[in-house]
Amino acid sequence: MAAEVCHHAIATLQSHSYLSNWNQHQKLKSNLGFICSNGLSKGRSSHFGRKNCIVIRSSASHSQTSVVDQVSSPSRSNTSDTSKKSNEASLILIRHGESLWNEKNLFTGCVDVPLSKKGIDEAIEAGKRISSIPVDLIFTSALIRAQMTAMLAMTQHRRRKVPIVMHNESEQAKAWSQVFSEDTKKQSIPVIAAWQLNERMYGELQGLNKQETADRYGTEQVHEWRRSYDIPPPNGESLEMCAERAVAYFRDHIEPQLLSGKNVMIAAHGNSLRSIIMYLDKLTSQEVISLELSTGIPMLYIFKEGRFIRRGSPIGPTEAGVYAYTKRLALYRQKLDEMF
Numbered sequence: 001m002a003a004e005v006c007h008h009a010i011a012t013l014q015s016h017s018y019l020s021n022w023n024q025h026q027k028l029k030s031n032l033g034f035i036c037s038n039g040l041s042k043g044r045s046s047h048f049g050r051k052n053c054i055v056i057r058s059s060a061s062h063s064q065t066s067v068v069d070q071v072s073s074p075s076r077s078n079t080s081d082t083s084k085k086s087n088e089a090s091l092i093l094i095r096h097g098e099s100l101w102n103e104k105n106l107f108t109g110c111v112d113v114p115l116s117k118k119g120i121d122e123a124i125e126a127g128k129r130i131s132s133i134p135v136d137l138i139f140t141s142a143l144i145r146a147q148m149t150a151m152l153a154m155t156q157h158r159r160r161k162v163p164i165v166m167h168n169e170s171e172q173a174k175a176w177s178q179v180f181s182e183d184t185k186k187q188s189i190p191v192i193a194a195w196q197l198n199e200r201m202y203g204e205l206q207g208l209n210k211q212e213t214a215d216r217y218g219t220e221q222v223h224e225w226r227r228s229y230d231i232p233p234p235n236g237e238s239l240e241m242c243a244e245r246a247v248a249y250f251r252d253h254i255e256p257q258l259l260s261g262k263n264v265m266i267a268a269h270g271n272s273l274r275s276i277i278m279y280l281d282k283l284t285s286q287e288v289i290s291l292e293l294s295t296g297i298p299m300l301y302i303f304k305e306g307r308f309i310r311r312g313s314p315i316g317p318t319e320a321g322v323y324a325y326t327k328r329l330a331l332y333r334q335k336l337d338e339m340f
């Protein structure tokens with residue numbers, strides 16, 4: 001378990017060819033330029049400003065409706081575990097476990113590298129930490145390290161639903177992956193892979209060793225490329241550019257699911273998640289510089305009355321604190337205790 005970025009005392013709990021999507025990304029960027037000026041870069045009240053802490057250790061061009069309808073959405077069916085009588089939903093964010101290139105200290109970006117052995121263990125551990133928190137729908141990036149993390153984490157979930165990757169990339173893929181049993185659908189969790197949640201594209205740093213790059217270009221320059229908000233690495237994306245597509249995706253595809261009462265898990269990457277957390281916590285472009293996410297640590301938010309309330313990282317299935325945050329989470333766990 002590694003770094004914690006904590007600006008204050010910790011609450012107890014507190015496809016997929018990337019290049020083929022790159023043109024889409026450029027189009028999206030030009031269509032969505034407003035996001036930064038309207039939402040992200042303006043100074044706004046911030047949890048960081050109040051010295052709360054963040055503790056995180058260690059091709060979705062198709063429509064949402066078609067994707068989710070394929071495996072019936074729990075909150076729209078009679079099988080909803082938690083959402084029927086509640087106007088709140090859980091949102092779990094997980095940065096993927098350590099990848100084979102994290103292990104080698106290489107810039108990875110959109111290179112599609114799998115988890116290391118340690119990353120596999122981290123994903124399983126993350127799964128234990130969220131094993132009693134409801135999950136109705138999973139979003140991952142198009143990259144295997146995020147998908148492995150989501151799938152490995154779900155092997156630990158006490159509800160034992162089966163995560164099923166949606167294939168809506170063509171009519172045939174959609175038709176060939178249909179499920180014909182309503183009961184089976186009810187015991188399934190749709191997994192939606194979206195390139196917009198990919199790690200930021202690291203340009204010409206991809207594959208380079210981070211230490212060697214710092215030795216060559218200077219620590220300050222490399223830190224600027226890695227953590228500044230609007231300075232891109234050579235021919236890569238700045239965090240701002242990454243936010244334009246990741247936050248747009250979150251707002252257009254994920255927020256409506258939360259609004260409808262679905263409990264969502266997102267498995268993605270250091271920088272795509274930093275940009276989403278910046279949006280959720282209303283961080284300024286200065287504040288996001290010091291936001292670091294470690295691999296394989298889940299973060300829980302409660303979405304209620306249009307607001308995101310950060311609850312920190314669930315400690316473990318037996319840890320009491322997390323369930324005290326909402327009555328709904330406590331009831332869900334109680335139900336699991338009775339069922340399994």
Ligand SMILES: O=C(O)[C@@H](CO)OP(=O)(O)O
Nearest residue numbers: 106107108109199226270
């Ligand atoms: O290499 C990368 O893709 C990212 C995440 O591992 O690196 P950084 O730590 O610079 O965000």
